[in-house]
């Protein structure tokens with residue numbers, strides 16, 4: 001791509017670093033910004049800067065939050081004895097959208113993936129096992145996507161908590177293996193949380 005402006009080229013290069021954004025799309029976005037009043041670009045960059053600098057991780061569930069304790073963990077109406085294990089905030093948002101779940105979450109921050117060099121120590125697994133060990137958890141619901149990495153992660157955690165007196169279940173999804181949780185429709189996802197199955201049963205299948 002030949003640019004007549006170095007300033008334009010720099011902006012396009014930065015935008016095209018984002019996942020799923022090629023050079024052509026980046027150019028279209030940047031040209032769009034150029035046509036808008038200067039304030040639009042200011043609001044955009046300010047929102048990104050403030051988010052980047054001030055965002056926190058909930059000290060209890062590790063979800064992205066504006067406060068030390070996220071709204072879900074801080075809500076006295078939520079049942080803290082039921083913990084839904086998810087990969088990231090997108091899963092929390094998807095499950096919250098169903099309005100079917102009244103427990104809390106534990107956000108792992110990813111899945112075990114030897115190919116990508118992500119091991120259990122890179123995820124919030126130890127803190128989850130600690131929650132179980134302390135006796136504050138009565139049920140763990142595994143809600144990771146049913147990919148090989150998701151299954152591996154579920155099984156690893158299951159092995160760590162098996163010896164404790166808790167119920168482990170997995171959401172029974174009516175969607176095909178490999179579909180990511182965030183893409184599941186609300187009705188299906190809501191139903192699968194209500195109709196969750198004992199984790200042991202999922203191992204036999």
Ligand SMILES: [Zn+2]
Nearest residue numbers: 058061070073
């Ligand atoms: Zn939280």
